Amino acid sequence: MMSNLFSTFDPSSGILNIPLNWTSTLLGLMFFPFTLWAMPSRWTLLWTSITSTLHKEFKILLGPQNSSGTILFISLFSLIMFNNFLGLLPYVFTSTSHLTMTLSLALPLWISFMMFGWIHNTQHMLAHLVPMSTPGPLMPFMVLIEMISNLIRPGTLAIRLAANMIAGHLLLTLLGNTGPSLTTSLLTILIISQILLLLLESAVAIIQSYVFAVLSTLYASEVN
Template identity: 70%
Template structure:
């Protein structure tokens, strides 16, 4: 049962032995040209408002030397948001529920920040390993703890996004699989619960993309 349950997350669709499920990752690009080539609409005004709000918030978290990086995190937010929402639609592969995709976003970003920080602000990076006011006896332990917490950052970012997307999809799949064996009176309750879960998953899709982008911004703000 567990193998069949988790098989919904496996990229199995293929043409000539070439997996095409990952193509769904780029379906979000279909929504972008509409904002530039079509006449202004409520959707374009709403999306512009969201981007402007995110830009102001990310700019407040970044240092003056990294102001231009806010557009990078807005693009990352948009990319994850499109993938999370598209994954809720039938027969669309949820790429953001896989560690391959989430780690591909977090690991290069973290590695680039660490490389830039240690090469250009070495003394400042060393100072981050020992919080201010730490007793001399605890300094070696704090260096170890801060180093470990720094190393696991890309993993926590990737696992948080993938785990939250998998959890909701598994719950929807488990409840949906019991539908054919239920009576008609109970089936209406199940459909209502599925609708509520779908609304919850839509909120999770927004929250997780926002959390991923905000945490990435905070990590960047530490590299002065």
């Protein structure tokens, strides 16, 4: 029985003092197509089509000279999307709704981008702090604004993903808890609305993983 509304997102389950919440993060590996030893199936062809489309989009963002970097962002998209979908299953902890997971993805990426940019493209990074055609008196303020905007990027990436995952699951939980006290007719409406919300959450799972990967790609393209 839940002690409060947010206890459903509290990672506290386990067996023999071994926490099991974060094992759902590794379950996504089970859904990768085994193309190395299996004949191509419809699932394999679908996943190949998705990764090819993502590769073309990320290649445009990164530039043709950095096309090999698309593998990193496609892997990032796959990891987040699988965990988002696994969180829709009953009794599976949604690791991407926890800031521990999202910050672990966003912060190392941002730090590596910044280190690469300031070490290899210092002049470009300094020039990026002042947009073109900025009046002289406004330059100090623009530098301050650009620095703050740059520093909060990993936080915005992490909070955006976690907040969107929590919001949908929280709404499903709120509606689901009202089920035992409803009549048969209202219960039918509740089930239909839950199914529609589940479809919406499936779309959000894909959209948020795509947004996270695209924004990371844009941040990487700025340091080149």
